[in-house]
Amino acid sequence: xxxxxxxxxxxxxxxxxxxxxxxxxRRGVDHVVLERHRVGHEWRARRWDSFCLVTPNWQCRLxxxxxxxxxxxxxxxxxxIVRYLEDYAASFGPPVLEGVTATRLTASGAGFQVETTxxxxxxxxxxxxxxxxxxxxxxxxxxxxxPHVTQVHSGGxxxxxxxxxxxxxxxxxxxxxxxxxxxxxxxxxxxxLAVGSAPRISRFYRGRDVVAWLDLMGYYERPIESFPxxxxxxxxxxxxxxxxxxxxxxDLRAFARDGMRLYGRLTGVAGGRFLFGDGLARDxxxxxxxxxxxxxxxxxxxxxxxxxxxxxxxxxxxxxxEGTAGHLDxxxxxxxxxxxxxxxxYRWIRVPVFDGTGYPAHxxxxxxxxxxxxxxxxxxxxxxxxxxxxxxxxxxxxxxHIGSPGPQAPPGHHYFVHPELLGT
Numbered sequence: 001x002x003x004x005x006x007x008x009x010x011x012x013x014x015x016x017x018x019x020x021x022x023x024x025x026r027r028g029v030d031h032v033v034l035e036r037h038r039v040g041h042e043w044r045a046r047r048w049d050s051f052c053l054v055t056p057n058w059q060c061r062l063x064x065x066x067x068x069x070x071x072x073x074x075x076x077x078x079x080x081i082v083r084y085l086e087d088y089a090a091s092f093g094p095p096v097l098e099g100v101t102a103t104r105l106t107a108s109g110a111g112f113q114v115e116t117t118x119x120x121x122x123x124x125x126x127x128x129x130x131x132x133x134x135x136x137x138x139x140x141x142x143x144x145x146x147p148h149v150t151q152v153h154s155g156g157x158x159x160x161x162x163x164x165x166x167x168x169x170x171x172x173x174x175x176x177x178x179x180x181x182x183x184x185x186x187x188x189x190x191x192x193l194a195v196g197s198a199p200r201i202s203r204f205y206r207g208r209d210v211v212a213w214l215d216l217m218g219y220y221e222r223p224i225e226s227f228p229x230x231x232x233x234x235x236x237x238x239x240x241x242x243x244x245x246x247x248x249x250x251d252l253r254a255f256a257r258d259g260m261r262l263y264g265r266l267t268g269v270a271g272g273r274f275l276f277g278d279g280l281a282r283d284x285x286x287x288x289x290x291x292x293x294x295x296x297x298x299x300x301x302x303x304x305x306x307x308x309x310x311x312x313x314x315x316x317x318x319x320x321x322e323g324t325a326g327h328l329d330x331x332x333x334x335x336x337x338x339x340x341x342x343x344x345x346y347r348w349i350r351v352p353v354f355d356g357t358g359y360p361a362h363x364x365x366x367x368x369x370x371x372x373x374x375x376x377x378x379x380x381x382x383x384x385x386x387x388x389x390x391x392x393x394x395x396x397x398x399x400x401h402i403g404s405p406g407p408q409a410p411p412g413h414h415y416f417v418h419p420e421l422l423g424t
Contacts, residue, residue, distance in 0.1 A: 002119075006032045008402055009114050009123040011102045013039045013094070015062060015085060016376025017129035019391045021094035022063045023399035033094055034116060036101040040085035042131065043078060046155040050183050051078040052243045054175060055211050055389065062088055063392040073209065075243025105349045111371060112351075125371040125402050128349070128360075131386070132377055133342035142338060144269040150335040154180060157337055160187035166334025167192060169274060171266050173283075174198045177339030178240040178250045184337075185260055192328055194266040194276060195252060197283050199290035201239035203247045205298055206309040210241075213298045220384035231357070234379045239290070253284060253319040263325050274328040280321050288315065365398050373398050 010020050013035035024031045038044065053060075058072040065088045076084060089096065097118070104115040111124040136153040145151055150164050154176040160183065167190040170181045174196070181193045202210055214220065227233045240250050256262045262284075264277035292314065302309050346354065353360050353367045360367060360374045364381045367373065375394055376386045384390020 003113075003122050004032075004119065005122045006030055007123065008032075008125045008127065009034060009112070009121050010127045010129055011105075011114070012036075012129035012131065012376070013089075013096050013098070014042055014129065014131055014376065015040075015388055016131065016386065016391050016395070017127075018085065018088055018094060019063050019395040020127050020129055020375055020398065021096070022065075022088075022092055023395045024402065025092055025094065026064070027399055027403050029399070029403040031095060032121065033096045034100045034102055034114070034121070035096055035098050038098050039089050039096060040082045042133065043081045043085065046133070047078045047081075048154075048157050048180065048183065049078070049159040050244065051179070052076060053081065053388075054241050054243050055387065056209055056243075056247075059211065059215070060084065060388040061392055062388060063395060065091055075247055103348055105351060107351050107369070125373070127373045127375055127398060127402075128346075129375040132344050134345035135343045136338075137341045137343050138338055139266075139340060141266070141269045142336075145336060146272055146330045149330055149333060152335065152337055154337060154339040155342065160184050160189055163189075163335040163337075167332055169194065169328065169333045169336045170339060171336060172196055172339030172341070173240060173252065174237050174339060174341065175240050177337075178252070179242055179244070180337055180339060181255065181260065182242065182244070182250060185255060185258075190259070190261075191255075192261045192263065192333060193252070193255070194263050194274075195280055195283050196237070196265055197286060198237035199239045200250060200252075200287040201241050201291055201294055202315070203241050203249050205295055206302065206312050208309070209247065210294065210298070213301070214294075215389075217297070217301050220387075220389055221382050223382055224379050230379075231359075234359075239294075240287075251318070252287070253317050256321075257319040261325070261328075262321065263328065269330075272330045274330060276326055276328070278326070284317075284321070288317065291315065365394055366401055373401070 007029055008024060008031035010017050010031055010033040013033050017033050021031065021033050052075045056073050057067045057069060057076055060067040101117045102114050103117060105126060106113050108122065111122060112126045114121040114126065136155045138153060142151060157180055168184050169192040170177055171194045181191050184191045204210065224230055224233055242248060242250050252262060262280055264280040266274060267277050268275040351369055351372060353369050353372060355361045362374055365374045375398060376391060378386045380386060380394050382390055385394050
């Protein structure tokens, strides 16, 4: 098959890739977007049935397509998020090739060559917009889990009915772990939860959603360069909270009070037992302390600017661990849900652009290799980067590097092409 040539190849058609395409389209820059699956696949395929955003809908600010629904203070559920992305694509007709997987990216002459499952593309510039969540991470101890226990990663969890009857061990208390534990708990399942060090945050404080306070205070626009340790910032776990049923706190202590079993971090699997560390009380206290710190900053902001906001008492713990449960007999559980995150997979990129940790070395998505860019990564530039709230600014920044303003592409120039139409 002949090589297809474009000025720019964008890889990935999630919110980052679509945002990049919108900015390039507006500038009249010739480009194509390669998507392994379908537009919005990650939201469609790797989120459970009750999944919803943890940030309010009004923060969905994709370029040229801010949220315009009837519930700006609500939280879109999984299927609504997918529709939002599909409607976004339909609003400007990006040149997306669905079902096309990029298998190798190399430098070639004055540009790049992208080998795919449907032929080769050549481009002067490439934007990698595949996000940070390619490969599910399972700890090696999962291999020692007894065979009668069903194991599923959070990326494959769909809901309580997808697991066998019985008690469930959830490992990890980032956003996914806490929300999945709640999902099972609300369905009447007995949940055992291995707690980690992720911080928590209140949904509402002093009359507003906490996200609204943080947005007003400029937290989402603070550049990563303003922090002393970039690697540590990028590795931080997100605060756990939920938008479910209109939004509320996730309080692990309240779960324990109501019957959920909490443990320290999972440290091993041996002799038919799950083994846990003794840091449960410390990690619960740490999560509460981070939440109090956020509230302190909101209080200071209100006082500094003379804002009117109702007073609100601080949280009082509703449960404290008494002693430490050091193990759990595997015979007590029917399933384990591993909420242990994802890793990036850049093995297909054969361009010397990575640092010693395998992270792409860049400044605001611009790498040291001229013409190669990254978009959609957490903390690419700010806390909002990669989210619906901040990806527009990042995409526009890259668009200014890629091409100067030009005439709009003629009507009908943009297209969707599915694999069966590619003739291979």
